[in-house]
Amino acid sequence: MMSRLRQAKVRGRLQFDAPLGPRSWFRTGGNAEALFTPADREDLAQLLRQLDPRIPVTVLGACSNVIIRDGGIKGLVIRLGGAFAQVMRQADEVIAGAAALDTTVSEQAAAWGLSGLEFMIGIPGAIGGAVIMNAGAHGSDTSKVLSWAEIMDRRGHIQRLSHADLKFSYRHATLPEGAIVLRVALRGKPAEPAKIRAHMAEIKAQRDESQPVRARTGGSTFRNPTGQKAWALINAAGCRGLRHGGAQVSEKHCNFLLNLGDATSADLEALGETVRQKVQNHAQVQLEWEIKRLGETR
Template identity: 60%
Template sequence: MAVEARTDWRDALPAVRGRIGFDATLGRTTWFRVGGAAEVLFRPADAEDLATFLRDVPPELPVTVIGAASNLIIRDGGIPGVVVKLARGFGDVVVEADGVIAGAASLDAAIAEHAASANLTGLEFLSGIPGSLGGAVAMNAGAYGSEIRAVLDWAEIIGRDGTIARYTEADLALSYRHASLPPGGVVVRVRLHARLGDPAAIAATMAKIKTSREATQPVRARTGGSTFRNPEGHKAWQLIDQAGCRGMVVGNAQVSEMHCNFLINRGGATADDLESLGEAVRARVLAETGIALIWEIKRIGIPGRGAP
């Protein structure tokens, strides 16, 4: 179901150098390939363009930011207000002697490759995290023995008032899959520290991560990465398996047979299918184990008919 654009908001939007569209389809931009439309879609040209927009846009207009949409379900009813999608103007990667400065739209895997090409170690784990750097900071993403908080020097964040400031790991209070960003703040640029390492060892680590992912995760399916956080002292996939949910299906959504903390769009699934399946898994795990799984995948927008 599309979201009908509001004429008064069109007239109230500030002038920008980037692109603005209305009733813009979002589903095809997500890794799940599901979801409704954005009432307004803004692709800023660069950080200055975004800062001006946030400063001048009516404060009552909701603003939602998305990046690569790799760990995201956009609900079938779409997203009201403005969706800001960071793209080309936020994709630069600059390698320094002891780290990397990258735009928020830079893919995590690409950052790992840039660091490896300069013989910098410490960022190899990013090659195993789907998505872009802004989202990785916003959720303190991690995998393969490390996480963003272990390598973050600073993140530049534009506030809803258009001001830009740098925040450290301590400022953001990074913890397991959590960051305390300022309200309405948008990550636009990040510095990660690294150190010189042995090229052969760096290549071996990245090769090991790639092999592990391909052997244990449905990387070629329409999926969204890990669905639920690991409860303290437990692995989410083991709890899901223990509850008998491996291969479970709702509509055209399925719990992966390969890794049951992944949901898959088998083709033609809706966001409702995926979210309903996730909630069914949570209910069964709670009944079987007494443990309430917490969503790691972010779900945004207006539910369509039949959503939980």
């Protein structure tokens, strides 16, 4: 199935057996069978039209909220680069490419005097992932500010989805199977830039104080169960500081897993499953993974 892909004509970068671990915030994981960074949306569309429909496609953004398993990812991995990271203003909306970092969008909105996107300064990731996971923090989430999202399907066709089309729920948006987010429109409200920046500074200070932001981590590991906090359940089950191989539950914020330096993805996933079991035994609550686990085990 991959022979045709090896002969594909692209303007972007197409690599085979490409390392993914260095791109991950955990710094773990195997290789991509094929890794494509398209030059632009037409380059992406052309490759998708040539692609054997049996080849699986995985889209990676900032790689902040994923565990890439040690056996790597089969099929085609797409990484949207700078051509998909533009941020512009249109009236009181921010139009942002899927590869634009959440923090960049938040800071640019502040520079334009548009409030409402301050919460994104505390989210490690890119806009495409923020839509797919309905990323949120500090009392807001993506669903509260999104007007529309442009997507591309496996046939290379572009479609614009409204807020209603996405059917947002907690840490989830409903997209057509195989859809790739290209860009979005996010609503803002005019406000004094100084006040916006002051709010953002408060969020950053709170994040720095409460989260292991300078460690090799992937952000929040488990979703908050309805009416409860995952970190509190993990702490009550005695998991703060728990280790497995080179992986550890953060002592600073126990809904974060850490790579202490020599962890494998298998260490991280096994530790997470141990935490889930201990919380189940202690509180009869089944934690659900928020971090995406991708690829093959060894």
